Amino acid sequence: MPAYRNSAQIDMTHGSVLGRAALFALPICAGNILQLLYSTVDTLVIGNFCDTTALASVATSSQPLEILLCVFVGIGSGISILVSQAVGRGDRDQLQKLVRTSVWLLFAASLPLTVIGLLLGPWMLRLMQVPADAMPGAVLYLRITMLGILGNMGYNFNAGLLRGLGNSSSSLQLLFISCAANIVLDLVLTGALGLGIGGVAAATAIALFLSWICSIFYIRRCTELALPVLPRGFDAGTLRQIVRIGLPLGLNSALYSIGHVFLQALYNLQGSVFVAGCSVAGKVGGLANITVTSLSQATSVFAGQNLGAQDYRRLRKGGWMIPAASGLLSLAGGLLMAACCRPLLLLFTQDEAVLTFAVRYIRIVLPFQWCYAAFNAIMSFANGMGEIRYATIVNIILLWGVRIPSSYLLAWLGYGGYAMAGVPLSFVAGLLAMLFYYKSHAWADIRAHAEAQESAK
Known part of the structure; x- marks a missing residue:
């Protein structure tokens, strides 16, 4: 019986594959809606209380923060994978080592990262060629949100712990608290007090800390994990495991984020109106992306728990069923959103x-979102199995080999206003590349073990 199981935690090693995945994904889906609302409120407040330049400032200031955070967000995903595998094995001792080591890593990384971000953030914005009229607002937003790095990373690490345990519903409750706080603070600081971009940034930073603090209280009170508030040392072997799995995921995310800086630089060259249009399209398009991230996280936990339980028949079944379901759901959502986007x-x-x-962006990108959904679920399955390398290579190729070159080529040919077409091209390329996972030695091993388990029955 897996360790640390309670009514809020889902055992992915038994029951219907799609049923369990959906049960786990639904709270994450609702959480993704809240997270989208979280950032959408910023855009709504800026769009209605400020001007287009302010909207472009907020849109262009997020990439430097993402680059600095993504390595450690990847490490947080690595923690989640290791927790899910330990849960599948029923290894309580390893679970506690993971908890203690993750808290130590949080403080060891976040505080220096905050200082680095404050110093290098404006330089990164200049490197991105942020439009001159949007630069002051972008610098202000970036510097204030950098102060929320500890809360941002802390919440993501703790949410990873809960997801690894099979508990996705608690993260939803915690997100609801922080999202409500963010909305209220946005309206008060920017709408009522007229603090503009600074008010939106401060609301975001405060809400991130609130998320982290609430997650600490929840884990300490509602699970058997002894989560320390402050660092109390670490286990060297566990730290090596976290780095071995999490660092490639983080570096993959870092390369991806750096690539988006190059894309954002290209978008910035098209002017503030183009940037603002792509920004609001991204908020609406994110609605169609909700099932993608939800089922991808469910897939990773499914793979980790069943690998720990050594149920290869279930791994073989879920390894193709969940990606197929994710693709179909995303296809329906993408087409609906493309047809009804203007209101x-x-x-x-x-x-x-x-x-x-904005309309152009959505109608070019969203009809191909299903390709992204399917290949991302396959990628998450491989990550949950601890097989990071293949997914990392595919991610690098689709961004640096397809999306960036095709976008710049369109701009060079005089079609800069259609530079977003590189996004769906990369989705198709990513799906084609990840389908080869089913021809890999790793998948062949799963099939062989599954056949052996069937023969042994």
Whole structure:
């Protein structure tokens, strides 16, 4: 029987594969809606209380923070994978080592990262060629949100622990608290007090800390994990495991984020109106992306728990069923969103020039979102099995070999206003590449073990 099991935790090693995955994914899906609302409120407040330049400032200031955080967010995903494997084995001792080591790593990484971000953030914005009119606001937003790094990383690490345990519903409750706080603070600081971009940034940073603090209280009170508030040392062997799995995931995310800096630089060259249009399109498009991230996280935990339980028949079944379901759901959502996008976009801006680019972005990108959903689920399955290398290579190729070159080529040919077409091209390339996972030695081993288990029955 897996360790640390309670009513909020889902045992992915028994029952219907899709049923268990859906049960686990639904709270994450709701959480993703809250997270989207979290960032969407910023955009709504800026769009309605400020101007297009402010909207572009917020849109362009997020990439430097993402680059600095992504390595450690990847490590947080590595922690989640190791926790799910330990749960599948029923290894209580290893679970506690993972908890203690993750808290030590949080403080060892986040505080220096905050200082580095404050010093290098403005330089990174200049490197991205942020439009001159948007630069002051972007620097202000970045510096304030950098102060929330500890809360951001702390919540993500703790959410990873809970997901690894099979508990996705508690993260939803914690997100609801922080999202409500963010909305109220946005309206008060920016809407009522007129603090503009600074008010939105401060609301975000405060809400992130609230998320982290609430997650600490929940884990200490509602699970058997003895989560320390402050660092109390670490286990060297466990730290090596976290780094072995989490660092490639983090570096993969870092390369991905750096690639997005190059894309953002290209978008910035098209002007603030283009940037604002792509920004609001991204908020609406994120609705169609909800099932992708939800089922991908469910897939990773499913793979980790069943690997720990050594149930290869279930691994073989879930390894293709969950990606297929994710692709179909995303196809339906993407097509619906592409057809009905304009009324939603009008909530963000009334500027016709901005709306033109936003509608174009959605109708070019979203019909191909299902490709991303399917290959991301396959990638998450491989990650949950601890097989990081293949997924990392595919991610690098689709971004640096397809999306960036095709976007820059379109701009060079004089079609900069259609540079977003590189995104769906990379989705198709990613799906084709990840389908080869089913021809890999790793998948062949799963099939061989599954056949052996069937013969032994």
